Amino acid sequence: MSVDITCGKCGEKISTMQMLKSVKDVMKHYNNKCPSCGQVLSVTEFLLDVEKK
Numbered sequence: 708m709s710v711d712i713t714c715g716k717c718g719e720k721i722s723t724m725q726m727l728k729s730v731k732d733v734m735k736h737y738n739n740k741c742p743s744c745g746q747v748l749s750v751t752e753f754l755l756d757v758e759k760k
């Protein structure tokens with residue numbers, strides 16, 4: 708299973724996790740901002756696409 712974290716504002720794929728970790732830890736790595744558009748993101752503004760394989 709992999710989880711894509713996508714910016715809810717611009718649609719940029721920010722990160723892909725191989726397992727479901729804390730989304731907040733990933734956001735902290737990016738200073739809670741989208742690296743593409745600079746939009747400050749909250750958890751609810753991330754789109755999580757979970758693909759079961």
Ligand SMILES: [Zn+2]
Pocket residue numbers: 714715716717718719741742743744745746
């Ligand atoms: Zn963005």
